[in-house]
Amino acid sequence: MKARQCKHNSRNMKRSGDSEGEKRRKRRRLLQELGDQKIPFLGPSDRGFQQLWDSSYFGLVLRKSCSLPAELHSRVQAALLTLRKKGCLLKDLVRVRDRDVFTAVSRALLGEPGHTYRYLDTRLFAIPWHSEDAEVKGQNCCDPDLRDACKALWELNTFLCSDVSQLKEGDQFSQCMKAEGEAKLVEEGETESKHSDDSKNSEGGDSESRQSEEGDTESKHSEEWDIESKHSEEGCSGSKQEAGWETEEGESSQVKPSEGSFAGVSEHSEGKCPGWTTEAFSGTKPEPVGLEAQEKPVAQLKHSLSDYHIQDREELAGGLGCSQTSPPQVCTGPVKFNVTLLNYMDPAQMSHLKEEPYYGMGKMAVGWHHDENLITHSPVAVYNYSCHDDKGECSEGSSVEKACWRIGLKVAWDIHTPGLMLPLESGDCYYMRDDLNNTHQHCVLAGETARFSSTHRVAECSKGTLTYIQSRCQEALSNLHTDPETGSHSLVTLQPTALQHCEEIHNEVEFEWLRQYWFQGQRYARFCSWWTRPMEQLEKDWKLMETMTMLFLATVEEEGQAEERRREMAETLLSALTDRHQQRQTWRDRCHSSLAQTLPPEEAPVDRPFWGVDDPGMPLPFDLADIISRVESLLWRM
Ligand SMILES: O=C(O)CCC(=O)C(=O)O
Numbered sequence: 001m002k003a004r005q006c007k008h009n010s011r012n013m014k015r016s017g018d019s020e021g022e023k024r025r026k027r028r029r030l031l032q033e034l035g036d037q038k039i040p041f042l043g044p045s046d047r048g049f050q051q052l053w054d055s056s057y058f059g060l061v062l063r064k065s066c067s068l069p070a071e072l073h074s075r076v077q078a079a080l081l082t083l084r085k086k087g088c089l090l091k092d093l094v095r096v097r098d099r100d101v102f103t104a105v106s107r108a109l110l111g112e113p114g115h116t117y118r119y120l121d122t123r124l125f126a127i128p129w130h131s132e133d134a135e136v137k138g139q140n141c142c143d144p145d146l147r148d149a150c151k152a153l154w155e156l157n158t159f160l161c162s163d164v165s166q167l168k169e170g171d172q173f174s175q176c177m178k179a180e181g182e183a184k185l186v187e188e189g190e191t192e193s194k195h196s197d198d199s200k201n202s203e204g205g206d207s208e209s210r211q212s213e214e215g216d217t218e219s220k221h222s223e224e225w226d227i228e229s230k231h232s233e234e235g236c237s238g239s240k241q242e243a244g245w246e247t248e249e250g251e252s253s254q255v256k257p258s259e260g261s262f263a264g265v266s267e268h269s270e271g272k273c274p275g276w277t278t279e280a281f282s283g284t285k286p287e288p289v290g291l292e293a294q295e296k297p298v299a300q301l302k303h304s305l306s307d308y309h310i311q312d313r314e315e316l317a318g319g320l321g322c323s324q325t326s327p328p329q330v331c332t333g334p335v336k337f338n339v340t341l342l343n344y345m346d347p348a349q350m351s352h353l354k355e356e357p358y359y360g361m362g363k364m365a366v367g368w369h370h371d372e373n374l375i376t377h378s379p380v381a382v383y384n385y386s387c388h389d390d391k392g393e394c395s396e397g398s399s400v401e402k403a404c405w406r407i408g409l410k411v412a413w414d415i416h417t418p419g420l421m422l423p424l425e426s427g428d429c430y431y432m433r434d435d436l437n438n439t440h441q442h443c444v445l446a447g448e449t450a451r452f453s454s455t456h457r458v459a460e461c462s463k464g465t466l467t468y469i470q471s472r473c474q475e476a477l478s479n480l481h482t483d484p485e486t487g488s489h490s491l492v493t494l495q496p497t498a499l500q501h502c503e504e505i506h507n508e509v510e511f512e513w514l515r516q517y518w519f520q521g522q523r524y525a526r527f528c529s530w531w532t533r534p535m536e537q538l539e540k541d542w543k544l545m546e547t548m549t550m551l552f553l554a555t556v557e558e559e560g561q562a563e564e565r566r567r568e569m570a571e572t573l574l575s576a577l578t579d580r581h582q583q584r585q586t587w588r589d590r591c592h593s594s595l596a597q598t599l600p601p602e603e604a605p606v607d608r609p610f611w612g613v614d615d616p617g618m619p620l621p622f623d624l625a626d627i628i629s630r631v632e633s634l635l636w637r638m
């Protein structure tokens with residue numbers, strides 16, 4: 001068996017979601033309501049900004065850079081520069097509605113050893129962060145510079161976990177710590193005093209009840225706005241649905257790295273979406289509160305129909321092929337971020353960035369989206385590092401505002417509440433707490449300098465850790481008996497449900513792990529060898545599962561079994577093989593797409609496992625078309 005680099009053109013295999021007609025109707029309705037206006041949005045210099053934040057964006061918290069220890073800043077920033085220098089940050093070749101696109105930002109995933117994070121049909125494998133624990137155990141998977149960099153991000157993670165866990169209800173702005181760690185308010189006046197609440201130790205109880213009261217409103221409200229398809233098929237914890245409406249699909253991404261043209265990409269939320277909204281500002285401008293009360297003209301409207309991509313919701317109760325029955329994981333108690341997705345972009349290197357189409361917020365580095373694949377109600381913490389070029393910090397006032405990086409937020413399914421635009425200075429952090437990620441979408445608006453962000457998340461990992469997939473493999477392989485004398489194989493039970501279970505695991509390890517991993521080329525092994533051995537072992541297990549399928553096929557083709565049972569087995573086998581055949585084709589297409597060809601050899605997708613027709617080491621052919629026809633005709637004859 002050998003790995004093979006791809007050559008063919010792509011073909012669309014993925015099933016489509018809601019009917020196109022339905023999408024069109026929804027889109028028309030949205031556009032009618034919107035008319036030809038841009039929706040207003042408020043930044044810090046606009047009157048009503050604070051009131052809007054309080055009432056419609058209260059899960060958002062800004063932590064000013066001064067509230068993190070200076071030493072942590074310098075370690076984290078050096079770490080990010082190291083990762084860039086080493087070339088660890090790469091654009092992902094993700095898949096959106098049957099299209100391959102490069103993300104506009106370059107990314108890397110760091111996190112708990114063996115964790116993965118899945119977004120846009122792409123599973124990222126975490127470079128383990130090197131906690132003190134791991135150091136004691138003497139992990140030796142990457143070079144010392146990389147190890148130090150990973151450790152710095154782990155330290156940041158530790159800081160953010162405890163910081164986000166101890167926020168109190170209503171906290172929106174940071175508290176600056178003096179060197180001794182004593183707290184001092186940075187933002188004074190109304191904001192803080194209004195929210196000050198002496199019970200420092202809120203665990204979110206109040207906030208939760210407040211959210212769920214309002215939640216009903218949004219879930220009803222959102223019925224008519226249900227748009228968008230899901231991209232992630234990961235996870236089985238409860239229902240998954242998209243909440244929000246988007247422009248041409250969320251995240252800005254490049255079709256060709258060289259040309260910098262964009263296609264849309266969106267991330268999709270995971271977990272329940274009770275949602276909430278406030279009609280406080282429906283159709284009216286908020287009243288001035290606090291800060292400066294400058295009126296800002298509502299941006300002029302200029303959007304075309306094609307800017308809108310209305311999406312349809314899909315609920316995945318139980319997930320795909322999910323055998324787990326555990327209830328949805330909900331984030332309660334102290335927060336433990338298990339991964340951070342690093343983002344990097346230098347706008348000077350980008351020939352084209354898409355304009356934010358609904359509000360006129362400016363150029364987007366990451367389009368409107370919900371973060372997907374997170375534990376329900378878990379917060380997201382983002383560290384912002386914009387590399388300075390002596391232009392100074394962001395200050396209020398519109399021309400400078402465009403020079404700095406900003407976050408845009410909007411209420412999902414809502415064209416009445418103004419958007420919120422939050423400028424970030426280097427070292428600032430922001431948190432999206434409680435249900436904000438589900439009820440709202442966010443985007444990243446590019447400033448002028450190169451910028452990193454480290455986005456700390458509680459990834460929903462029930463099907464996303466190495467330990468998980470290893471134990472699944474063991475489950476499947478427990479149905480394979482090896483004769484200790486001859487080494488020959490046989491199946492322990494021929495129960496159709498047991499066989500089906502094995503075939504599902506076979507597909508899972510092949511498509512969710514092996515092909516996902518190799519599709520990203522040498523990306524992992526180049527910097528860190530942590531995943532190398534485990535992937536080899538998973539491939540060995542998978543190969544034994546090929547033997548199991550071969551034995552299954554032989555049993556089905558054997559004469560002299562009870563007809564009914566044989567039919568049942570044949571049907572089970574046929575469905576597993578058809579799925580496998582299609583998915584292999586999809587992965588071949590992804591590997592061989594014209595975009596994939598633009599990548600340098602060390603990043604180029606590898607179509608692995610792949611083997612030739614007469615590979616003696618492999619029990620079954622790569623191409624399953626013949627076997628599928630054999631089983632089909634067997635069924636016809638029954
Ligand atoms: O860079 C940021 O501030 C956020 C990026 C983001 O939204 C994401 O990675 O999901």
Ligand SMILES: [Fe+2]
Pocket residue numbers: 369370371442
């Ligand atoms: Fe995000």
